[in-house]
Amino acid sequence: MSLIESQEHRDLRTAVAALGKRYGRAYVTEAVRDGRHPDELWAEAGKLGYLGVNLPEEYGGGGRGMTELAIVLEELGAAGCPLLMMVVSPAICGTVIARFGTDAQKQRWLPGLAAGTLRMAFGITEPEAGSNSHRITTTARREGDGWVLNGRKVFISGVDVADATLIVGRTEDRATGKLKPCLFIVEREAPGFLKSPIPMELAAPEKQFELVFENVRLAGDALVGDEDAGLLQLFAGLNPERIMTAAFALGMARYALARAVDYARTRTVWREPIGAHQAVAHPLAQSHIEIELARLMMLKAAHLYDAGDDMGAGEAANMAKYAAADAAVRTVDQAVHTLGGNGLASEYGLASLLTAVRVTRIAPVSREMILNYVSHTTLGLPKSY
Numbered sequence: 001m002s003l004i005e006s007q008e009h010r011d012l013r014t015a016v017a018a019l020g021k022r023y024g025r026a027y028v029t030e031a032v033r034d035g036r037h038p039d040e041l042w043a044e045a046g047k048l049g050y051l052g053v054n055l056p057e058e059y060g061g062g063g064r065g066m067t068e069l070a071i072v073l074e075e076l077g078a079a080g081c082p083l084l085m086m087v088v089s090p091a092i093c094g095t096v097i098a099r100f101g102t103d104a105q106k107q108r109w110l111p112g113l114a115a116g117t118l119r120m121a122f123g124i125t126e127p128e129a130g131s132n133s134h135r136i137t138t139t140a141r142r143e144g145d146g147w148v149l150n151g152r153k154v155f156i157s158g159v160d161v162a163d164a165t166l167i168v169g170r171t172e173d174r175a176t177g178k179l180k181p182c183l184f185i186v187e188r189e190a191p192g193f194l195k196s197p198i199p200m201e202l203a204a205p206e207k208q209f210e211l212v213f214e215n216v217r218l219a220g221d222a223l224v225g226d227e228d229a230g231l232l233q234l235f236a237g238l239n240p241e242r243i244m245t246a247a248f249a250l251g252m253a254r255y256a257l258a259r260a261v262d263y264a265r266t267r268t269v270w271r272e273p274i275g276a277h278q279a280v281a282h283p284l285a286q287s288h289i290e291i292e293l294a295r296l297m298m299l300k301a302a303h304l305y306d307a308g309d310d311m312g313a314g315e316a317a318n319m320a321k322y323a324a325a326d327a328a329v330r331t332v333d334q335a336v337h338t339l340g341g342n343g344l345a346s347e348y349g350l351a352s353l354l355t356a357v358r359v360t361r362i363a364p365v366s367r368e369m370i371l372n373y374v375s376h377t378t379l380g381l382p383k384s385y
């Protein structure tokens, strides 16, 4: 891995940035106001090969990796168009199916996920388990050649626009009776698959849902991968999720910082533009440094992941998500502050990012759970729970 970005990656950034700029923040703000998903941008990004850049070429993808997919998401965010569903559909679901799916599952899903014509949501969070995903109780019971799924999930994003949801459930080990994690594809129209939107105070186009599975009958091939290697397969999807959440946060942070810098350069209420005051300039400079540092860690995580080092990528992906979320939360807050009253005016499209970036500190894994991970796994400190 070189610390200096390759020409190919810089070209990818430039091309994606140009696409994002054509849509811009106003397009997303309008979609939020109209209660719809930014489908036109999604479709065009898919057509141009950006959504499936990480997926295998033989299934219509670009044959590259998480590094390139993270670049795409970061650049769209930096143009004011963060696409949360990229974290889920091509990054988690596409990766898991590409790595562990059967040929039939790959044929069924990957070309559509790569082109953006199919979308898949991802559901692991449960009301009672929360951050402790070992406590999930959504369970698949074998019945004939297939499965019967029962359980509940909360906060699952984008289920309304998704053709299916990849569900983390549990199956019973035939020999020991112990429950083990497994991944199931549940198609949108499956009978007994109930979805209710959760009212959220978020100004984002992606909505969150509570899901209930009431005796949902699944065919045998709804199971992705090996029933006995569930945890390993799950981790293969969770590292991309953290890397992409870092990219999602960093894109929004860059958008906000650029707006604040533009404003601070010209807004003049005394003799000099406000950006001449160090109380205004230094926090913006600090944000720039924090964004750059978090991005280095994100690229390290993506490179490790693309090189097949799932363990190494795990630590780096967690640290990148932590650093990017913190940088983004501070940057967006500072950007809003820099614009004074205009920071909260719709015209600048900044205040809506306050809640959007806040999500990256909570999901997919909270700041505290990352600190726990580093305390226990990296530093070898004892656990309190």
Ligand SMILES: Cc1cc2nc3c(=O)[nH]c(=O)nc-3n(C[C@H](O)[C@H](O)[C@H](O)COP(=O)(O)OP(=O)(O)OC[C@H]3O[C@@H](n4cnc5c(N)ncnc54)[C@H](O)[C@@H]3O)c2cc1C
Residues within 6 Å of the ligand: 088, 122, 123, 124, 125, 126, 129, 130, 131, 132, 154, 155, 156, 157, 158, 202, 208, 359, 362, 363, 364, 365, 366, 367, 368, 369, 372, 385
């Ligand atoms: C906008 C949004 C979109 C989401 N999209 C999805 C999705 O698509 N799919 C999906 O599966 N999930 C999704 N989630 C869920 C998200 O991953 C969870 O909210 C997150 O994992 C935290 O779980 P929780 O909300 O149950 O919080 P809890 O686990 O109840 O935690 C509450 C607080 O306690 C802290 N805490 C808990 N345990 C510890 C501990 N041991 N040590 C220190 N502090 C601790 C946490 O850090 C947190 O601050 C989404 C959430 C949001 C807000």
